[in-house]
Amino acid sequence: MNRLKVLVADDDPNVREILRLFFHSHQYDLLEARDGAEAVELVEREAPDIVILDVMMPVMDGFAACREILKKRDIPIIMLTAKDEEFDRVLGLELGADDYVTKPFSPRELMSRIKAIFRRMQRRPAAEEESRTALEYGELTIRPDRREVFAGGEKCVLRPKEFDLLAHLAKSPGTVFSREQLLEQVWGYDFYGDIRTVDVHIKKLREKLSPMKDAYIHTVWGVGYKFEAVTDDAASGD
Secondary structure: OOOOEEEEEOOOHHHHHHHHHHHHHOOOEEEEEOOHHHHHHHHHHHOOOEEEEEOOOOOOOHHHHHHHHHHHOOOOEEEEEEOOOHHHHHHHHHHOOOEEEEEOOOHHHHHHHHHHHHHHHHHHHHHHHOOOOOEEEOOEEEEOOOOEEEEOOEEEOOOHHHHHHHHHHHOOOOOEEEHHHHHHHHHOOOOOOOOHHHHHHHHHHHHHHOOOOOOOEEEEOOOEEEEOOOOHHHHHOO
16 A cells, blocks of 8 residues: 655644654655645645645745645645634635644644545545436536536536535435534544534535526525425426
8 A cells, every 4th residue: 555645834843843753653755845835836746645734824824725736636635723713714614625623733633634534535436336327406417426516507616525515415305414414424423623614515515506596505594404406397487
């Protein structure tokens, strides 16, 4: 099995040294960046398996680096955020980060987050085999086999977890899922993030599906969310 290549971007040399010693002792290859711009460059040149981005960095901060990296590659990203900074955590998730760790943290905790992300990624192909049939609801078409979504005839570009969430809801139209159920069933038991992760992804999905005249994802106040199927008759107003 190939050694996992981890890129850590943090302007604090002490943090990088601690992680360097820890990851090397656990047979991980570590790439180091001192700022966001250097992280973006290393992603292009070295193709790491996962990226750890500190939010507060010179030249280019972690948010900007996350945005630039995901324009070029679909790669897992964990954000390092200041303790109790909810805005940082939510913004990182909205930009497409997979998880976050608050400072101060232990290297063992960070490694656990990394392992959890890759366990979820390994489970994804098996889940995709469960459904090869396209889901069609009015203007919306979901192709689980190709992981493609077409909204109003146009291809809709979704992040992997956005697709997983939409497909999960669409496979059970009318069923109300609590946030806890969605975290458990879409993210998995080993997800470390908080429950607001679901709200952030629902918000992004609604934004990306907004060109369609029909709303598909509905909030059930006090409970969670459901997918409301739109039939051809309903879409035409009959």
